Amino acid sequence: MKLxxxxASVAVKWFIPEEHSDVAELLLDENFDLAVPRLFFSEFGNILWKKFTRNELSxxxxxxxxxxxxxxxxxxxxDEWLLDAAIALACELRHPVYDCMYLALADSLETAVVTADQKFANKVADPARVVFVTDFLKA
Incomplete structure (x- = not known):
């Protein structure tokens, strides 16, 4: 299985129809193992809450x-043990720590982050580390 x-930007697409939801849903196939830092759950909830406040979701x-x-x-x-690495990555990339927590986890597991955040994927610019959701099957 591929790890x-x-x-959270990908996971929201599993439940809320959005651009690239069809591709994101392929990750739910049993051929993939999916790891998340604990931060993921609050971030997932926050995305849903934002969509609710913008009247995009009931x-x-x-x-x-x-x-x-x-x-x-x-x-x-x-994920508490990832914080030092995430802060170092955030400073290096000039990108938010919460996104870099995913990258620090992926680095520690020697795999890639799958994201629907194009800005994050572009910032890292290394598909072995961060891959945009439409490209994960090529990783």
């Missing part, structure tokens, strides 16, 4: 997506 770290949609996430086969990884 990836997935970020309360029911938010609750359904949060419940649906529980059925996704994710391996949560304690």
């Amino acid at each position: 990836f770290v997935v970020d 309360h029911e949609d938010v609750v359904d997506a949060a419940r649906g996430l529980r059925s996704a086969m994710l391996t949560p990884v304690a």
Whole structure:
């Protein structure tokens, strides 16, 4: 099985129809192992909350997506030990620490982050470390 770290921008696409949702859903195939830092869950919830406040989702949609996430086969990884590496990456890349937590985890697992955040993928500019969701099958 192929291991990836997935970020919350990808996971939201599993439950909320958006651009590239069809490709993101392929990650739920049993041929992939998906690891996430514990930070993932609060970030996932925050994305749903933002969509709710912008009237893009109903309360029911938010609750359904949060419940649906529980059925996704994710391996949560304690992330407090990633903080030093994430801060170093954030300073090097001039990119937010919370995104760099995913990268620090992926680096430690010797795999790539799959993201729907094009800015993050472009910033790292190394598909062996961060791959945009539409390209993960090539990784």
